[in-house]
Each structure stands twice: as structure tokens, then as C-alpha cells.
Amino acid sequence: MARGFENTAVALVRWIRTETIEWQSEDMKKLINSPEKYVDEALAGMSLAHQGAYKISGSNGRVVERAKKKPRGKVGVVSGGGFGHLPLFAGYVGEGLLDACAVGHVFAGPSYDDISESLKAGDQGGGVLSVIANYGGDTMVFGMVNDMLTAEGKDCATVIVADDIASADTHRAETRRGVAGIIFAFKVAGAAAEKGLSLSEVKAVTEKAMAGCRSIGVALSACTVPQAGQPTFELEDDAIEMGMGIHGEKGLWRGALKPADEIASEMVERLLDDLKPVGGTKVAVLVNSLGATPLEELYILYRKVAHLLEAEGLKIAYSLAGEYATSMEMAGASVSVMRVDDELLGLLNAPAQCPLWRA
């Protein structure tokens, strides 16, 4: 009798264990409770881990806003996008950066309601600037919300970031995807708003920054969207893909892994071919991890990138290396180069209080 009960209990425990992790597979080994709760539980943890920094709000719980009260009359800077790119997008809510952010599902844009509520959360009476990456869903839904709020009498403006040179040639530059360069847009817009500039001035200076910003990425391995349960793309163990997007969008070429210096050289060459900076130009540089690539490897890349830029007569006036715009556990890196003048440099160097911002 006792043995029978024991066997039943063991079977029950085994069944429960199997049930609770049935979404795990060879392709997905993640520290999560369930794919469906991935975003909401991560946001809850982010807010708890950085107490006093983030407030989670909105009818779907998908708006992240500053926990501290924002000054009245300042331009609100708001963004939004799919989850899975932390610290991008929601991680950059904080003083001198974003006022609020709408959060979608993993790699899927936020809903109309989430965006509408984030714009309202970011509004302090000085108008609201949406700074968003160039993806169809995001631009369309932000556009709809902006049209609706404008019709209600709010001052709204949008800057669409399209910095990924691998996603379209210069003739169709406006169709390019937005990637890590958006970090510079957040910093510039956030600092300009904090300084008290008007909505049109904040928009203009952010557009100036993005007009001179170019990025390119290289992927070494894929990541797995929890709800899909399998890698977003297949990449052979010894292969890399130059120009791949942050959701696994097709890049420029796929081939054998090369030494870091060769990869850095190709990335810088492509960036400068596109940006065409004249000698003596001051630039800001970002060497960004896509998630799994460690800081050591970023520094190896940065070293070569810096040498190459200086060899071209460019002056690195501002630099960042680290995890700024990721694709969960994707291995790889991106390099962004932005032309700067004294105004942009001042805004990049302005103070920012945000747990996930590392200058």
C-alpha cells in the first residue's frame, strides 16, 4: 500500500516536472518559467532589481516609465519596440534619456494601446518626441498613435532611426533597419530635452545626429525566441554572417569565421564608404555586443576599429563598448560610427541617470 502510494507520488512528481519544462528542448535552454511570461516577468524583475528607477504601468503592464517625477514642461522622449534587446529599449528609461517606453512581445512591436499609454506617460506638457527604429509595425503603429494624439491637440513628433547600412544601399537609405545607433539618438534627444529645448529643436538635433550615424553587425550564432522554441536562423558552427540584423534578418554574406582584425576592417571600411567623413571629422563610436559576445572580444574589435578610424584621420571624441542593443543570447557584435560636432558632443557627455546606461 505504502509502496503503491510512493510509486504514484514519484510518477506524479515526474509528470509535473515533465509538464513544467515541456517547452525546453535541445534548441532552447533558458532560465525562464514559461515562454508566455518571459516579457512580463523580466520587466517585473528589472523594476525590482533597480528600485526607484523604473515604474511599470499601462493597462497591459507594458509601459516602462521613470519612477521619479519628471519636470513639468520638458519635452517627453519616448520609444518602444519588441522585447529581447535589453538594455534596448526599456532599459534606457531614465533621466537624460527616455521618459517612457512601450514594450512588445519578444521581437514583436508593442500594441497601439501600449504605445498610446507610453506617449501619455511621457508627456509633461512640452510635447512628445517618439524615437523609434525603422521596422514596419513600429513605424505604422507609432504613426497611428501620433496621428490620434495630434488630432486631440497634443504636440507630437517622430524620429525614425535607420542606421543599418547592410539592410539597403544608399539609394534606399530611408528603408534601412534601425539598430544599435539608436542608442546615440536616445542620448542626444534625452539630453536635449533635459536642457529645455523645444520639441522641434529636440527633433532637429536628434535628426542631425542620425543623419551622420551608420551601423553594421556581424552574427556568430543565433538566438531563440522563447515562444518559437527554436533558433531564429541556422548558422554553421564555423560560419559568420556579415550584416545580419538584430532579429536574424539576412545579411550581406555568410562565410568562414575570420580573425577579429579582418572582421573589424571590413566593418569599418563599409561604414566609412557609406558615411564618407572628411579627414579631421570628430566621431562617436559604439562597439556593441549582440548578447553572448564578451567584453574582452569587444575590446579586441574596438582596438582595431579605433586604429582604423584614426588612420583615416578621424578623431574619436566619444566611445562606448559593451552590451547596448542585444538579441538575447545571439553571439556577435555591431559597430556604429556617428559624425559629431560640439553640440552633439555636449549632449552625449551630458549627465544621464539610468541603471542600464554605461558611458
Next chain:
Amino acid sequence: MATVFTGTDVGAAMWRVALALVESKDRFNKLDAAGGDGDMGTTLATVSQALLADNSLYSDDVGESLMRIAKTIARTSGSSLSAVVMTGLITLGKTWAAKHEVAWIEMAPALSNALETMQARSKARLGDKTVLDGIARVARNIEGISTAEKMSVTAQQAAADALAEFRRCPAIVGRLRLEPSKGVGTDDPGMVAFYVTVLAMTGSLSRRAVDGSYK
């Protein structure tokens, strides 16, 4: 022969469409994975489940019923396809605001008008092989039709014809724009979703249409 429809008819059609889209989830994910991020089926199923969860009766007000569907999409999805559909529904909702009966003959001009707003929002052109090409074909072919029965047959055929015609075309927008030739021989997932929607809306959805063996 039915020559008019009401807001309650809109609710009933929505119910059939939502069930069909939930059932087609895996198929749409697979189709989308060929050129997108493979989540279109999940997105449509999420929106559809939210629509099905709201099971109170739809009123006879056609505009209100269409706006009610748009609001649920607004709450649950931020995809480009959802944005396009939402834009179309809002336009139709405004066109038929406070109307308790709409004549079927009004469908073609209203759909053409909605198509214009969807094009403006998405910046996609006709011929780009998107859901808009399916809608355009239906809007054109149902012109002058005044009965539900004829509308149903004509719309189904038009959506099927658009799919067949564009199957051989390259993909101009979306991820496949980087290598458009890859789109040749495949169906645009949004156009297939529209085809399934038309079949479900007209009550003619078969197993063959859901699992994709209609080709």
C-alpha cells in the same frame, strides 16, 4: 436574397474569421518563417483569441461593430499586418458610423476607400505582393454586386486569383526585399491570411483552405 448587412452580421463574421485564424496558427507561422520572423500565425491567433474572449453580442450598428474589432486589435498587437487591418477597419467604421444597415452594393467603394488609407499607412504599393493586392482585387471584382450570395462567390474567387497571380512574383517589401527572387513561387503570408479571412467570412472555409492544400 440578402441585400443588406448589420453590425450583428459583422460580429458573426468576425467570430468565424477568428476561429479560422486560430486554427491556421502553425501554418501561418511556417509561411512567415520563409521570409519574416515566423510569428504571424502567433500574432493573428493572439488577436483572434482576444476577439473570441469578448463574447458579448455585437450591436446592429455597423460602424460600432467594426470599431470594436479595431479596438481589440489595438489592445493586443503591434504588428504591421495588424496596423494595416486596424487602419482599414477604422476607415470602414467611420464610413458606416451609426448605420444599422448597410447595402452590400456599398461594399466595393467603401473597401476601395479603406484600401487607400491602408496604402497611405503602410507605404506599400499595389503590386508589391502584400495583403493589399488581395484586398484590391476583391474591391475591384465586387463592384456593382448587390447581393450577399454573389458577393460571397465573387470575393472568394478574387482572393484566390490574387494569390495565384502573385505567387510567381518576387517579394518587394519585408525581409525578402533583400533577395526578392526568393519570394517567387511562394505565397505572401498576409495574402494567404486574407484569403482564409474571406473564406471564413463568407462561411465557406474548408479544411483544405486551413491546412493550405487548396493550391
